[in-house]
Amino acid sequence: MHDRSGRGKGRTPKIPAEPHANNERRMGFAALITGLFMFAEAAGGIAAGSLALLADAGHMLTDFASLSLAWFGFRLSRRPADWKRTYGFDRFQVLIAFANGLALFAIGAWIVYEAVERLMTIPQVSGGIMVVIAVLGLLVNVAAFFLLQGADRENLNVRGALVHVLGDLLGSVAALAAGAVILLTGWTPIDPLLSLLVAAIIVKSGWQVVAASGHILLEGAPGELDTRAIGPDLIAHVKGVQGVHHVHVWSITQSRRMVTLHADIGVGTDQGRVVKDIKARLAERFALDHATVEVECGECADAQPAKAKA
Known part of the structure; x- marks a missing residue:
């Protein structure tokens, strides 16, 4: 992370x-x-x-x-x-x-x-x-x-x-x-x-x-920002990003916006570069200057574990 x-x-x-x-x-x-x-x-x-x-x-x-x-x-x-x-x-x-x-x-x-x-x-x-x-x-x-x-x-x-x-x-x-x-x-x-x-x-x-x-x-997203657009935008503009989920956007005040998200990237992709590119895109397109990005290759670490078979 x-x-x-x-x-x-x-x-x-x-x-x-x-x-x-x-x-x-x-x-x-x-x-x-x-x-x-x-x-x-x-x-x-x-x-x-x-x-x-x-x-x-x-x-x-x-x-x-x-x-x-x-x-x-x-x-x-x-x-x-x-x-x-x-x-x-x-x-x-x-x-x-x-x-x-x-x-x-x-x-x-x-x-x-x-x-x-x-x-x-x-x-x-x-x-x-x-x-x-x-x-x-x-x-x-x-x-x-x-x-x-x-x-x-x-x-x-x-x-x-x-x-x-x-x-x-x-x-x-x-x-x-x-x-x-x-x-x-x-x-x-x-x-x-x-x-x-x-x-x-x-x-x-x-x-x-x-x-x-x-x-x-109540930790609501800024009214003028559609959080549903963040994932598709990152996939389209950041090389190596294959999927985005667990997107959470909120504000401390109107001028202090926060975002956390999980980014699914391809195996062998430079994680450091992808994180920098994601943060740059979030700042440029959505005015989100404080971002926490968790990079994943494959299954999400927060995925619900499968129930054991009886």
Whole structure:
């Protein structure tokens, strides 16, 4: 069996240090400004009697926790691998993204519950306070959004944080719109109705993050890669390969993909050359930089032994 650790001549699957540091720095700033404004928005929501503002403040509270966790995930993933965690700590980012997605479900459920209760009553809402706080919140959320836009948007941890911030941004827009309608018409049901719209968007975004991170945690193959094509491609393009089986592809994070496979080669074939050619083809055609290849001549060593005859 031949293995490539990613430290030799081949390309390394590790994320470059500079983009990783950029992600961490931007996540930290986004968490800081979100946490600072959260208190102002909660106070404004209480003063205005606005569910839209309170819902957005509650979302910002979870955003602050989520962004802080995401920042911690980047910090933790810098730790080197050890004998207990041979792949290192990179997947902690995916675990945080999964938890953040679940948190979005809880936020959406709370907003729906509060909105339904508000629709059954006639709340007193101050449109003027709503508009002022919503404008400030919108500016803060836009700043946080652009901070994260400059990070690696393919990183699932960043994507999860972006969904949280985008939900906050939409919440601020909804609160601003509701405040304007109340100021112009006095129609207060617009406040919980727009909150329901924001809740639907939050839940939809949360599902996307949970599905993507859960797929990685379940060792699923990358969505854009058809594992059924690997065997035929290697047989067609790597001289000496007669069969490929036991193909397993999974991800540590989106940028760290792993593959293991068995390759059946002809007797007398140069095994070292075949392994190098297989790894080169996997990297070139399927962007799989970390490959473990077991070479076989004849029967597979993992084949089920025949049952002894009675």
